[in-house]
Amino acid sequence: MIQQEALVQEMKILAPGYYRLDLLAPGLAAEARPGQFIQVRAGDDGSLDPLLARPISLYRIDRNGGSVSMIFKAVGRGTAQLAAKQRGMLMKIWGPLGNGFAIPDAAQSLALVAGGVGMPPLFCLAEELRRARPGLRVELFYGGRTQRDLLVLEQWEAADIRVHSVTEDGSYGRKGLVTAVLEAQLRQKDYDFMVACGPTPMLKAVRQVALERGIAGQLSLESYMACGVGACLGCVCKHKAGYRRVCVDGPVFAMDEVDLE
Ligand SMILES: Cc1cc2nc3c(=O)[nH]c(=O)nc-3n(C[C@H](O)[C@H](O)[C@H](O)COP(=O)(O)OP(=O)(O)OC[C@H]3O[C@@H](n4cnc5c(N)ncnc54)[C@H](O)[C@@H]3O)c2cc1C
Ligand code: FES
Known part of the structure; x- marks a missing residue:
């Protein structure tokens, strides 16, 4: 698990209330697997409000570009703060977390x-x-x-x-x-x-x-x-x-x- 400050590469509004967040995080991108998630601290730099980090799944892993993307819906305080992040900001994150998917080799x-x-x-x-x-x-x-x-x-x-x-x-x-x-x-x-x-x-x-x-x-x-x-x-x-x-x-x-x- 890597704990780091990741650079916001893009925050895009996909539809009202829905966002895509791209983060530059080469170490995390190298390790991550589909089905894993990261913990994101939504508060502004150094702020512990909200106290708990928010779990968000990985939507894309770009190992060559060293970035990961998430899609999230703003449903409350943490995700609303997350939606206010902008390109160029740094965000505290840690991951990849959890086990990820495993598709049997025999599946067609x-x-x-x-x-x-x-x-x-x-x-x-x-x-x-x-x-x-x-x-x-x-x-x-x-x-x-x-x-x-x-x-x-x-x-x-x-x-x-x-x-x-x-x-x-x-x-x-x-x-x-x-x-x-x-x-x-x-x-x-x-x-x-x-x-x-x-x-x-x-x-x-x-x-x-x-x-x-x-x-x-x-x-x-x-x-x-x-x-x-x-x-x-x-x-x-x-x-x-x-x-x-x-x-x-x-x-x-x-x-x-x-x-x-
Ligand atoms: C492993 C994991 C992966 C996730 N991946 C994504 C993702 O890819 N995209 C995404 O949009 N969301 C994802 N979520 C849900 C996301 O973490 C919550 O929506 C977020 O933490 C809410 O924080 P908030 O402060 O904005 O809302 P709060 O103010 O904490 O809550 C607002 C409302 O959302 C509900 N809520 C909060 N957390 C959850 C939860 N975990 N499950 C169900 N309802 C909840 C609350 O009951 C409340 O009604 C994931 C959750 C987990 C556990
Ligand atoms: S969130 Fe603490 S044990 Fe899972």
Whole structure:
């Protein structure tokens, strides 16, 4: 894990309330894997307000350029402060943290299921797989409340990955819940492995769909975090082997191992 002051290369507004943050962090970029996250101190230089750093997933890892990118939604005090950062500023960060995704070598086809800001770590995974395993069929099922909640669709297109877009209000793509579209698609097409990241109700539904069909997979959980490094036990989740810390034992867990109730 690297603790450092990273230079803000760009802060871009993607849609109202949604931001992409690019940081120059060569050491972190060299070590990081898809599914890992970093802790970001949102307060201004030296400020401990808010006291706790905020966990944000890696959206892109540019090892050659030595940078990492995140996409986040401003939902409260910390992320609002984060959104106020500008190019040229320095930010305290540490990471990479957590375990990251592991796709079995035998998998030939992969369904990614994203809800809202659960999408960024899945893009990171998809980009890595495009490079490392070009023969693997990858499709994304992407759900949001409205059209403005579906971000960077052009990046998925550029990566040549089929996207099943779903909005709850029908303003873009299919209308309804992403898990309903996933279920409908599974009647025509099979996938060897599934990976999901998003709100807990969506993760529960994806897990049920996958387990009913005997499809293995992984879920990336978003728990409340304090230390982010395994020390405070503030992020534990129920696991079939007892309790597990989402920040160090996760955030990625096998679908059939975590209890989301
Ligand atoms: C491993 C991990 C990776 C994450 N990756 C991303 C990401 O890539 N992009 C992104 O936008 N967000 C991500 N999050 C969520 C992000 O950390 C929170 O939105 C952020 O910490 C909120 O801080 P805040 O001070 O702005 O909000 P607060 O003022 O602390 O809270 C505002 C609202 O957000 C809710 N909230 C806060 N934290 C969480 C959480 N962890 N899960 C669910 N609801 C929460 C609160 O209940 C409250 O309603 C991730 C969280 C984890 C644990
Ligand atoms: S956030 Fe402290 S143990 Fe996970």
